[in-house]
Amino acid sequence: MSADDHSPKTPSQTAVTDAASLKKQLTKALPCNKHLHSAVQVQGYFGKAAQTIDLLQASAPSLPVEKILTLVDYAIKRLDKALRTIDDSGGYRFPIENTLKAMHIKCAGALPWEKSKLAKYLLDKMFGDDSDFYPEIPEDYAGALGSSGSDLFYLQLEKHWQSLPPYPVDGEWSEQYPYFRVQHVLAPYYKAKGEHDKLILMHHKTARTFADFERLCELCIELGELTQAEFWLNKLRRDDSDCDNSNPRILEIEVSLCVKQEQFNKALEGQWRLYCCEPTEYKMEVLLAIARRLEQYDAVRAKLQAYLEGMLSSPQNEGFTPKYSDALAGFYLYHERPEQALLVAQENRLTVSLLLKVARNNTQQPIAILPLFIRVAESVIGDKKKSSYKSAVKILEECAGFMHNLAHKAEYKKQLAVFRQTHKAKRNLMMYLDASSKIKALVA
Template sequence: MKTYDDEEHPIMSQLKSWFKQKSVDELSDIILNYIGESADEQSRWQLAMLNDQGGLSGGEIKKMITKALPKKQAWSYAEVRAYFHHSENMFVDIFMAIEQLPIDKQWQLTLHALVRLNTVLEQIDDSGGYRFDLEGQLNQRLSSLFNQQTWSDDEKAQWIFEHYKEYKYDVFPSVPEDFELTESVQCIFVALCQAEAEKRHKQGLDLSIWKEKYAFERLLEPQIEQAKNNNDLPAQCHLMAMSAYDERDHLKIAQLCLDHNELLDAEYWLKKAYNAVKKEANKISCQKFEVELRLALKEYQQAWQLAWQLFSQTPSFSGYKALITLEQKTGVIDDKCKEKAEHIFTQCYAENSYGNIVREADALLSFYLYHQQVAQARLWVKSHKAEPSKLIKLADLIVGEHPQEAIDLYARVVLPTISQSNNQAYQQATDLLLSLENKLQGEDAEALQVMINQVIKLHKAKRNMMKLLKTHFPACF
């Protein structure tokens, strides 16, 4: 029985002393009056009474589970929270009642409660996750009871298989991971998956249908995992190929072979990937993999040519850095790479119909910053737009020698940020101004105040922004 320390729970201790002075009839009246105001409390005390009197039958417990998880619609957070608060309170006594029954009955009732939970969730929007505690308890209890069953290994494997090959419930333990299968049950389970996979393969599959492909891949997963544990690469490849449909599937097999240094096999699956390409744009993923394969085969010239082709087709600064990395691995193959890349980047700049730059339009600025060509970067940003982070990076590089330019670059970021009109943007803009202030001194700091005055003039209607500026830059007001 729980006891209460006088110092930690003075009110409870006082009540305890007061209750001791009451007769049995008086205490009964107090309790009955209290629980009479709540149907939930009545159900809980009824459960406690029946448990104390020797336990409940399976049928009675099922009725209590229904009371604990009634079918009703609940959409608001408050409604759902109250619903599962009631359920959790009821299940404290339900679990006690279940534990007094034989293992097979415990299993049946726990499974019944999980199925019931899935049913009621069809009409309850539990976006807040209020069911998670109850769900976790039911899942853990079902998993724990599984290996306590007196079923044969075949029966256990069959049950796992039936609940693995298709999702019966949204809320359920992970199958088979959460059930700690014995080696014997695991072997039978894998054999069942293999038999079903072979059956579906013989019947004919349309792997272009996502659901059909996914269901088939799920049957293959335990077999692939078994082959992996046995270090059987050919079996892994064969199983993965059974569900291969497009270039992505074949490239996964090629990558597996490359990871195991089986380069000729990797080349074989790469060819399969090229042949499986459905759209020309998807060919790029094959080409990227081929660069890595040519590198592994020490075919450096071919690797470089293909990498340069990829870069030329879809120029990006990340692609340029990949070329630099490739140069470091293979040695310099094209001594004019930098010059040609710069020329390509000069043609990348473009703006969309809203006046915003398109993806990789400012790659040339990234190129100049990477190679520390600050003069070229300064000249470029004067007539081009760029991502805010790159403008700030350039500003921080030149703030010492060209403070006014740095201030102007910060302004190009701060003003649009404030225009987003939310408190997070206001704080971000203020942080940028404070960062710049720390980098300026003397007359340069005065130039910053001029810029802040411009901000105030343009955005004085944004009161929360003005509060931040008054706090950190009071001299501007």
């Protein structure tokens, strides 16, 4: 390897030309079974080890690349074993780990090996016990492998996948992990190559649970393999424990498939059922997008508004608020009708995040939104933590920024006084309020 490949030597990095000596120094620098837990101990351990890793890096130009590669592999193995009894939650190993990774990539690029040998070597490292300490394989070795080497690597990986026995459903994680490790690398390769059948078969090999087949069905839809998607969807229906076609996840997949098949009327019907079960903004957006494809946007929007207003006003749904009040306020905000969202917020309970969103969308009505900000602050201080008190004060400070004239300021001062009286026993909250220059300037 050329000297240009590495950092300049310092006086403490005198090159060593004896590989055996370097290996001994690495063994001494990365002792195992140390059982270190304090930050001071761990920092000291890796601080000393770094000196030897720097020496290894400085010695690289003076040794054959294959010997340096062997030493880097050895250092990674020692690092892996050492960390089994060291608590490095502070990340003191990272400078060493990053140096070894960089050296390994450079070594791989300088090896005088056939591409097939390099591919086999990297495949072995990918499945080694210390694989977490290597760069991403094969992505980070694209330069070393080249186009032909990458093809050989994936070919060998594909053969390895095909040689794996049936997926051990009840096996330990250590038995199942190799399957997912291969999938993680092969899946994007198959997708990029357009080899959809191989990609689907690969996921089928490890699919055992209901959730697995859900993902397999969604994958088929994503790839445009709609016949296969229909096949797996029918399996989901057969395996569904509810047996009444009410499973929301199955219904979501049916809607996605119908959209892909351009069966928009059926998709609209399914999405409406999903929205009625859980009236979220995302489900509303999907519903309206389907309606637009059918040129029924205005009709569906009106139907949504009527449905939400009816559900919110129905006495039998009182226990479900803020489910419907959130949905209706969100509906109005989505359609740029903030004043109506404000009316919903004034008359109903909303989740804190939506309550704040409504307030921020109605800043042209300072006195009307003041109670909303107070409600948000009341909710934030509920867990009685200092950080929550600080957050509540920030909310009140934000609200103060919207009070511009004397009437606004008088109302703010009045409602703040009630707030303070209610929470006067919370000394830390009172202290943070007293320390707020923005609030003091407004109520002075």
